[in-house]
Amino acid sequence: MTTSNGALLRVDDLVLHFRTARGVVRAVDGVHFELRHQEAVVVLGESGCGKSSLARAILRLLPRNVQTYSGKVVLDGSDLMTLDEEAFRRNVRWVRLSLVPQSALASLNPVLKVGDQVAEPMQVHFNLDRKEALAQARQMFQHVGVPADFMERYAFELSGGMRQRVAIAMSLVTAPAVIVLDEPTSALDVLTQANIMNMLKRLKHTLETSFILITHDIATSSELADRVAVMYAGQIVEVSDAARFFSAPLHPYSQKLMASVPRLRGAAEPDFIAGRPPSLFDLPSGCRFAPRCPHRFARCAEEPPVVKHGGRQVKCWLHV
Amino acid sequence: MVDDMRARALDPAATAAPEALLSIRDLHVWFELRRWGFGRAGYVRAVDGVSFDLRQGEAVAVVGESGCGKSSLMRTLLGLHRPTRGAVIFAGHDLARLSPARMKWYRAQVGFVQQDPFGALPPFMTVARILEEPLIVNGVKDRAERQARIHRALEEVRLSPVDDFLHKFPHMLSGGQQQRLVIARAVILGPRLIVADEPVSMLDASVRVEILRLLRGLQESHNLAVIYITHDLSTVRYFSERLFVMYAGRLVERAGVEALLREPRHPYTRALLAATSDPDAKNAAVFREVPPGEPPSLLRPPPGCRFHPRCAQAIQGLCAVDDPPDFEPAPAHFAKCWLNR
Numbered sequence: 001m002t003t004s005n006g007a008l009l010r011v012d013d014l015v016l017h018f019r020t021a022r023g024v025v026r027a028v029d030g031v032h033f034e035l036r037h038q039e040a041v042v043v044l045g046e047s048g049c050g051k052s053s054l055a056r057a058i059l060r061l062l063p064r065n066v067q068t069y070s071g072k073v074v075l076d077g078s079d080l081m082t083l084d085e086e087a088f089r090r091n092v093r094w095v096r097l098s099l100v101p102q103s104a105l106a107s108l109n110p111v112l113k114v115g116d117q118v119a120e121p122m123q124v125h126f127n128l129d130r131k132e133a134l135a136q137a138r139q140m141f142q143h144v145g146v147p148a149d150f151m152e153r154y155a156f157e158l159s160g161g162m163r164q165r166v167a168i169a170m171s172l173v174t175a176p177a178v179i180v181l182d183e184p185t186s187a188l189d190v191l192t193q194a195n196i197m198n199m200l201k202r203l204k205h206t207l208e209t210s211f212i213l214i215t216h217d218i219a220t221s222s223e224l225a226d227r228v229a230v231m232y233a234g235q236i237v238e239v240s241d242a243a244r245f246f247s248a249p250l251h252p253y254s255q256k257l258m259a260s261v262p263r264l265r266g267a268a269e270p271d272f273i274a275g276r277p278p279s280l281f282d283l284p285s286g287c288r289f290a291p292r293c294p295h296r297f298a299r300c301a302e303e304p305p306v307v308k309h310g311g312r313q314v315k316c317w318l319h320v
Numbered sequence: 321m322v323d324d325m326r327a328r329a330l331d332p333a334a335t336a337a338p339e340a341l342l343s344i345r346d347l348h349v350w351f352e353l354r355r356w357g358f359g360r361a362g363y364v365r366a367v368d369g370v371s372f373d374l375r376q377g378e379a380v381a382v383v384g385e386s387g388c389g390k391s392s393l394m395r396t397l398l399g400l401h402r403p404t405r406g407a408v409i410f411a412g413h414d415l416a417r418l419s420p421a422r423m424k425w426y427r428a429q430v431g432f433v434q435q436d437p438f439g440a441l442p443p444f445m446t447v448a449r450i451l452e453e454p455l456i457v458n459g460v461k462d463r464a465e466r467q468a469r470i471h472r473a474l475e476e477v478r479l480s481p482v483d484d485f486l487h488k489f490p491h492m493l494s495g496g497q498q499q500r501l502v503i504a505r506a507v508i509l510g511p512r513l514i515v516a517d518e519p520v521s522m523l524d525a526s527v528r529v530e531i532l533r534l535l536r537g538l539q540e541s542h543n544l545a546v547i548y549i550t551h552d553l554s555t556v557r558y559f560s561e562r563l564f565v566m567y568a569g570r571l572v573e574r575a576g577v578e579a580l581l582r583e584p585r586h587p588y589t590r591a592l593l594a595a596t597s598d599p600d601a602k603n604a605a606v607f608r609e610v611p612p613g614e615p616p617s618l619l620r621p622p623p624g625c626r627f628h629p630r631c632a633q634a635i636q637g638l639c640a641v642d643d644p645p646d647f648e649p650a651p652a653h654f655a656k657c658w659l660n661r
Contacts (some may be wrong), residue, residue, distance in 0.1 A: 016555075041606075046525065046526060047495070047524055084470065123410055158637045159614060160386075161614070186463060188387065189385035189539040189551060189553075190551060190553070190592055190595045190596055191385065191591060191592070191595050191611070192385075193595070194594075194595035194608040194610045195610050196595075198607045198608055198610065201607060202607075203606070204526040216525060217525075219527060219554070219596075219597040219598055219599045220597055221599075222597060222598075222599045222600055222603045222604065223597055223602060223603045223604060223606060223608070224604055225601070226604070233582040242604060243601040245601070246599050246600055246601040249603070250335065253612055257525060257526060258531055258599065259523060260525050260526045260528070260550075261554075261598075261599055262528070262529065262532075262554045262555045262557075262558055263554060263598045264553055264554040264581065264598055265597075265598055266598070269558070270558065270596065271529060272526055272528070272530035272533075273526040273527075276494050276496070282600050296508045314657050
């Protein structure tokens with residue numbers, strides 16, 4: 001484990017491009033960010049910005065049509081990109097890094113009891129026998145707040161919230177250093193959502209887990225975020241600590257995005273962002289947000305650099 | 321049993337408030353669960369005693385979690401389910417008594433905006449064809465008039481320049497544009513009522529407000545009545561004047577939006593409000609209060625108040641026994657909760 005202020009996971013110039021009939025999709029296009037020990041970083045973005053591809057790129061869960069896959073993913077000081085697939089599967093995926101996929105129902109096997117599914121990673125990765133693995137799974141069920149007798153059930157017998165908890169238990173059972181959660185609450189009801197967020201907050205402290213939470217839901221993301229990374233058209237345009245992000249975001253896109261959130265408390269009228277994000281097939285040169293940006297000026301035709309100050313980073317000419 | 325329930329009801333059209341466009345009277349929508357094809361396992365009481373009136377030009381929001389019966393309520397309003405008991409009265413006509421020809425008239429009076437725009441649009445039809453279909457079905461014979469109305473509808477939802485969109489297929493549009501097309505289809509026949517089922521929940525944050533504003537604008541300019549069904553309390557105040565909170569088949573609280581958000585009277589409403597976050601870094605430091613358990617089964621709902629097994633303020637010997645009626649703790653603010661007696 002690294003020191004408390006050093007990076008646990010560092011993503012450096014990560015690129016993931018796909019080859020399709022219509023051309024190359026630049027889904028992840030030079031992404032940089034860091035995750036510290038016991039920290040939750042929220043990757044915030046709208047549909048099609050490449051945030052789910054970023055999750056796949058970090059966990060190396062790649063489809064067949066990959067055009068380019070490069071950059072660095074450094075976990076605890078070692079670059080995972082240098083590992084071959086077998087070493088990655090054996091020692092990293094689900095051992096050090098795990099994923100809670102977008103749809104809990106789709107990620108659970110319909111014909112296996114959920115208890116066995118949570119136990120399985122322990123059997124596969126740590127050679128436990130079934131009995132020992134089930135004992136570990138039982139403990140995990142307790143952590144995520146699912147009664148132990150639910151281990152005997154099948155996925156269809158559980159409510160949406162319970163399924164999500166089981167999916168989280170499945171990713172936690174091997175005690176990984178980092179869990180990537182892809183839209184963990186977007187399909188859930190308000191009260192269930194609040195329950196899951198409460199549970200994640202608790203797990204962060206009791207299990208000392210670090211989270212990468214990928215979501216489009218700005219309000220809910222503030223329940224867990226220590227830091228926020230905003231993704232737009234394949235790139236991260238801002239990384240700020242939560243306190244400063246939610247009160248004063250730096251990038252014009254972050255500002256517009258925050259202004260578009262309807263609020264329950266406070267009377268501010270929300271606004272929308274005119275236009276639409278660029279196609280990942282055909283990205284504009286220069287700043288990718290420039291065509292929709294109210295502060296656009298001549299310089300924006302050139303690619304903006306990543307500016308770092310005061311522990312924040314922003315990819316925008318206004319802050320140079 | 322179902323039939324004599326229907327027979328017992330008096331002529332409901334006579335009891336509707338005269339100024340109401342839509343009047344829901346003690347509506348029950350139950351679904352029979354059969355066992356082995358013969359026996360009856362019971363009824364799923366999806367809607368269990370819902371009443372409200374809606375004036376021309378008024379927007380109301382119905383908020384509830386999945387499984388609370390809001391979709392069954394909506395489908396009954398659209399004429400897709402028959403009420404088990406009670407009635408839906410539109411402009412003085414009881415829906416259950418409309419002839420098939422009048423039902424077609426009713427469907428033209430009610431526009432429907434679906435939750436998932438892509439799923440609601442036929443993938444093999446162009447924009448022009450999608451909008452022409454309802455006009456053809458409803459007997460607009462003149463081709464030029466159809467074209468003119470398609471143009472007008474597209475301009476109203478700001479899919480312009482219109483000619484750029486007419487020959488596109490749904491997959492060529494962005495999510496926001498698809499939802500505009502769904503809205504154009506819902507208004508093209510000049511309805512008096514729009515039922516919008518979670519119209520923005522599938523859209524990105526940055527376009528949600530744009531779609532809500534569009535709906536609001538159409539509602540005002542055409543003096544439409546709108547029923548906005550959602551699970552998201554944070555959008556209701558920008559859209560509707562009144563808010564109904566639905567729980568386990570019933571409207572447990574009904575009030576003006578501002579009054580309800582400022583001073584909720586039902587513990588379930590309070591729980592929903594407490595669980596809804598606004599973007600704020602302070603949220604990460606606290607746990608949200610959530611009532612224990614899950615909504616009850618609609619097959620065997622608990623006796624008394626349906627929220628009592630989860631309610632911290634339940635009154636011993638009352639809430640678990642007697643069904644709370646509609647109390648009116650403030651003018652035009654109704655809550656089905658004994659705390660307001």
